Amino acid sequence: MAKIHFRSFDEDWQEMLFSQLYQKNNERNDKKEFSYKQTLSVASMTFNEAGNGAADASLATYKILRKGDIAFEGHKSKEFAYGRFVGNNGADGIMSPRFTALRPIMKQDSTFWSYYIHLEQVMKPALIRSTKLGTMMNELDLDDFLNESIKVPPLAEQQKIGNLMQTLDQRIDAGGKKLKKLKEVKAAMLAKMFPKQGQRVPEIRFVGHTGEWEQHKLFDCIEKIIDFRGRTPRKLGMDWSNEGYLALSALNVKDGYVDLSQDVHYGDQELYDKWMTGNELHKGQVLFTTEAPMGNVAQVPDDKGYILSQRTIAFLVKSDVIIEDFLAVVLRSSEVRNALLTLQSGATAKGVSQKSLSVVTIKFPMDKEEQNKIAQVFKKFDCLISSYERKLDKLQHVKQALLGRMFCD
Structure with missing residues (x-):
């Protein structure tokens, strides 16, 4: 049964x-x-x-x-x-x-x-x-x-189970289509709200903001890069814990948000202090995955304290030049994405090094108010996308649980 x-x-x-x-x-x-x-x-x-x-x-x-x-x-x-x-x-x-x-x-x-x-x-x-x-x-x-x-099972029970599973799949399919459409709209807005290749003015702009955007090397906007590539608890003579400070790696830094349920590892206070002292992450700080996958951009969700782990780096920006929320958006613009794709290397897992990132250029308005307005548009997109993805993940988990428990094996 x-x-x-x-x-x-x-x-x-x-x-x-x-x-x-x-x-x-x-x-x-x-x-x-x-x-x-x-x-x-x-x-x-x-x-x-x-x-x-x-x-x-x-x-x-x-x-x-x-x-x-x-x-x-x-x-x-x-x-x-x-x-x-x-x-x-x-x-x-x-x-x-x-x-x-x-x-x-x-x-x-x-x-x-x-x-x-x-x-x-x-x-x-x-x-x-x-x-x-x-x-x-x-x-x-x-x-x-x-x-x-x-x-x-009896035919009537077959029909009940079949209807339930089909309803779940219909909801998953409808949610997937909405998510795809939302991502397409976001991509279209990114293309219109950032200058195209060879241009300095975007196609769509907020009222009251004029003038050309400036172009600078990415690193000219960065005060410090926090990169613990290769660092592990074992190299510090320690190990992960069952609770404590969550480690952020390339597996839970998604494109636009941090998934706190993926690749969950924790460090205790001693490990956190050894690992992060002097480089503590703060809410809103921009995270970037360098490999597997390369190019995911998200921001630290709060000030609870996190351990910066495998294949992920964090940027400390020059706040007089660029705001963090805008940097998180410009790194996902099509022009920057294309530049990163040409710079990636690796036979299997494609990635970028700090040396490669040093040649990347970005365009941005010097007016922080305009930076902030643009950033808020895409923050709303990211919140909606994250919400849809969490709902879809939940439905998928429900479906898999039911497949494992509603059928005799």
């Missing part, structure tokens, strides 16, 4: 052979019911309107995959060691005849099965026993697979 279930369903799930649930599907597109525009990608069960490059004449040999059918995709991956089944919970279409397809022989909820049949924790034992490693991918022995079994 599943670890959690709806209150109205308390009976055990029934053990059934796959041969009681599915039969081999050999329905062909010989009547040309479907065109190349209705070719399904087995990996995603979505239409590829450009087709897959097959000649029109061969489409008659393609298999028809109807809603509720499942197909075996044999590519090995970290997530699916023995291949995977993918359920078609959308529109009818066609797929390459090289894939094995099965069709339900009893009434099922296709939404439920599109999640259930795809779970590695559920399907792995059966696939271990019914697949073999081929030249390029895992091959399914259909007879062996149909003799494997799976636990099946």
Whole structure:
């Protein structure tokens, strides 16, 4: 029985052979019911309107995959060691005849099965026993697979679980689209509120502010760079703690905000003092990731005290030249981004050194009031983006928890 279930369903799930649930599907597109525009990608069960490059004449040999059918995709991956089944919970279409397809022989909820049949924790034992490693991918022995079994809930419970998971995915998809749109608007505003390459005046400007922006080397605006690259607790003869001061690394410095839930390490008071004395971080200070990933920019969220850790540096600005909030924005402008991309190096993990950063130039208005107005616009964007990303992360965690506990394995 599943670890959690709806209150109205308390009976055990029934053990059934796959041969009681599915039969081999050999329905062909010989009547040309479907065109190349209705070719399904087995990996995603979505239409590829450009087709897959097959000649029109061969489409008659393609298999028809109807809603509720499942197909075996044999590519090995970290997530699916023995291949995977993918359920078609959308529109009818066609797929390459090289894939094995099965069709339900009893009434099922296709939404439920599109999640259930795809779970590695559920399907792995059966696939271990019914697949073999081929030249390029895992091959399914259909007879062996149909003799494997799976636990099946009543149809009404299938429908409840399927509806719940689908609702979660719809919310995740809608949130993802809103987040993408918000990032696109922000990128467009960055392009318009900062001068283009070779220009000194932005396309959009606040009323009352005129004149050309100045261009200076980044380091001309920086009083000090705090960089503890390579420093670890072990090198200081210490270790991380279960609580204390949070370490900021390239894994939790995101683009526009600090994710306090990622790569969590803490240092006690003694480690903090040894590491940070004389270089304490303050609220609003600009953080920059130098590698893996390179170029994320965020600001210290508060004055609680943080340990500046792996692949992240902090800037102490010349406050008479530039304000921190504006520096955090200009470092994410397209002109600076492009400059950083040309300077990065490394065979695998791309990064930039302080020597590379020393040649980067930035443009900015000398009027601090204008700097601040621009910075506040993008702070609002960052707050909204951070909020959407946290909501999406929460929904993803809820979904993964439910996948792990609402299905029998």
